Amino acid sequence: xxxxxxxxxxxxxxxxxxxxxxxxxxxxxxxxxxxxxxxxxxxxxxxxxxxxxxxxxxxxxxxxxxxxxxxxxxxxxxxxxxxxxxxxxxxxxxxxxxxxxxxxxxxxxxxxxxxxxxxxxxxxxxxxxxxxxxxxxxxxxxxxxxxxxx
Amino acid sequence: xxxxxxxxxxxxxxxxxxxxxxxxxxxxxxxxxxxxxxxxxxxxxxxxxxxxxxxxxxxxxxxxxxxxxxxxxxxxxxxxxxxxxxxxxxxxxxxxxxxxxxxxxxxxxxxxxxxxxxxxxxxxxxxxxxxxxxxxxxxxxxxxxxxxxxxxxxxxx
Numbered sequence: 438x439x440x441x442x443x444x445x446x447x448x449x450x451x452x453x454x455x456x457x458x459x460x461x462x463x464x465x466x467x468x469x470x471x472x473x474x475x476x477x478x479x480x481x482x483x484x485x486x487x488x489x490x491x492x493x494x495x496x497x498x499x500x501x502x503x504x505x506x507x508x509x510x511x512x513x514x515x516x517x518x519x520x521x522x523x524x525x526x527x528x529x530x531x532x533x534x535x536x537x538x539x540x541x542x543x544x545x546x547x548x549x550x551x552x553x554x555x556x557x558x559x560x561x562x563x564x565x566x567x568x569x570x571x572x573x574x575x576x577x578x579x580x581x582x583x584x585x586x587x
Numbered sequence: 588x589x590x591x592x593x594x595x596x597x598x599x600x601x602x603x604x605x606x607x608x609x610x611x612x613x614x615x616x617x618x619x620x621x622x623x624x625x626x627x628x629x630x631x632x633x634x635x636x637x638x639x640x641x642x643x644x645x646x647x648x649x650x651x652x653x654x655x656x657x658x659x660x661x662x663x664x665x666x667x668x669x670x671x672x673x674x675x676x677x678x679x680x681x682x683x684x685x686x687x688x689x690x691x692x693x694x695x696x697x698x699x700x701x702x703x704x705x706x707x708x709x710x711x712x713x714x715x716x717x718x719x720x721x722x723x724x725x726x727x728x729x730x731x732x733x734x735x736x737x738x739x740x741x742x743x744x
Contacts, residue, residue, distance in 0.1 A: 497703050512658050515665035518743045521705035528699045531692035537657070 451566075465549040465564035469542055472502040473561035475509060476536040480553035480562055488546035489553060492539040497524035499539070507559075615669040615735045617644045619728070620659070622652045624682040626674030628718035638725055641732035651675070652713070653686020660697050660711055665743065670735035673713040674727060680717065687715060709734050710741065 481489045500513030501524075516524075530538055551564040621627040627648055633640065649655055652675030660671045673694060675687040691713055698708040712734070714727035 497700055508656075508658055512661055515658070515661035516700065516704060518665040519661075519701075519704070519706055519741055520744075521742075524703045525705075526703070528703060530699075531695045533689045533692035534657075534696045537696060 465551050465554075465566055467542070467544075467547055467549065467551070467553060468563045468565060469540075470561045470563070471499065471540075472504065473559045474499075474540055475507065475559055475561075476538050476540060477558060478535065478538070478540070479556040479558065480540065483552040483556045485550060485552060486546050486548050488543045488548070490541045490543070492541050493530055494527040495530045495537045495539055496527040612740055615643050615732075615740065616667055617641075617670045617672065617731055617735050618663045618668045619644050619646045619731070620649050620652060620655045620671070620673045621646055622673075622675040622687070623648055623650050625676040625680070625718045626652075626714075626716055626724060629674075629716050629721050629724035632719070632721040633724055636721060638721070640725065640728050643732050643735065644728055651681065651683045651686035652690035653681070653683055653688075655690055655693070657693055657697050657700065660694070661700070664701075664706075664710065664741060667743075669738070669741045670710045670712075670731060672711070672727070672731045674724065675713065675715055677715045677717055706741070707738055710738065 476491075478491050481491050497516065500509050500516055503509035503513050505511075505514070527539070549564070553562045554564045556562075621630055627646075630646060652673045655673055660673075663671045673690055675690055676682065678687065678691075681687040694711055694713040697711050701711060702708050712731060714723075714731075716723040716727065
């Protein structure tokens with residue numbers, strides 16, 4: 438569907454979006470950087486389509502990739518010092534441990550609304566405009582406009 | 588070391604942990620995080636009663652065991668401790684409502700973390716006791732001392 442003049446004006450004001458794109462292409466692609474994730478679960482709470490879920494398992498290898506200066510990074514450094522071998526897979530996390538969980542992102546259910554991007558306290562979730570069809574099997578018409586600065 | 592006579596017979600035969608050789612490869616270091624409301628009071632009572640304790644244990648006072656996170660425990664292990672234990676209030680008697688329950692789960696998490704990299708899970712443990720239960724504190728400390736002394740030193744890179 439071609440855009441109206443007002444539509445082109447709005448799109449033109451968004452960084453990184455060409456004013457020639459149609460409504461088929463104005464959802465965002467969500468890019469997750471797992472090494473920055475602190476597992477706070479805020480993206481899970483705000484996701485309108487339940488595309489993000491908190492897993493009850495945790496893979497210690499995630500700690501090794503976390504940047505220094507973060508709690509996960511410090512924990513990874515401590516673990517590396519005393520480790521006798523590489524972490525052998527994920528394990529079940531006890532109920533009251535809230536932050537050391539794997540965040541699972543289901544790309545096929547993502548609407549591209551960018552709510553998780555705004556909720557993320559560490560910038561681990563970013564959004565960038567894409568054209569329809571690039572996100573696994575999702576019809577462009579169902580996507581809501583991206584209002585997240587790239 | 589006070590003699591049995593000086594303690595008024597409260598301790599019939601003091602056990603001499605300090606002079607016991609811990610193991611063939613030197614004495615271990617154990618860090619104990621004690622909750623101010625229960626375990627530290629029990630530790631105080633133990634000290635006042637002049638009950639000898641293993642010298643391997645270094646105590647750290649925390650307001651509540653719920654304050655101790657995985658990073659505290661892992662940092663202690665990475666920086667020189669051979670074992671870490673938490674001593675807090677009995678289940679359901681935490682002065683901050685549920686701090687000790689959180690601590691129990693965090694200790695379980697750290698144990699799984701250690702197991703996943705091939706380190707013995709017994710190096711990290713948690714005990715609960717009431718403020719008046721000095722014997723239980725002594726038993727926990729001794730048990731931790733015995734467990735860690737039986738294990739090899741924790742090697743670091």
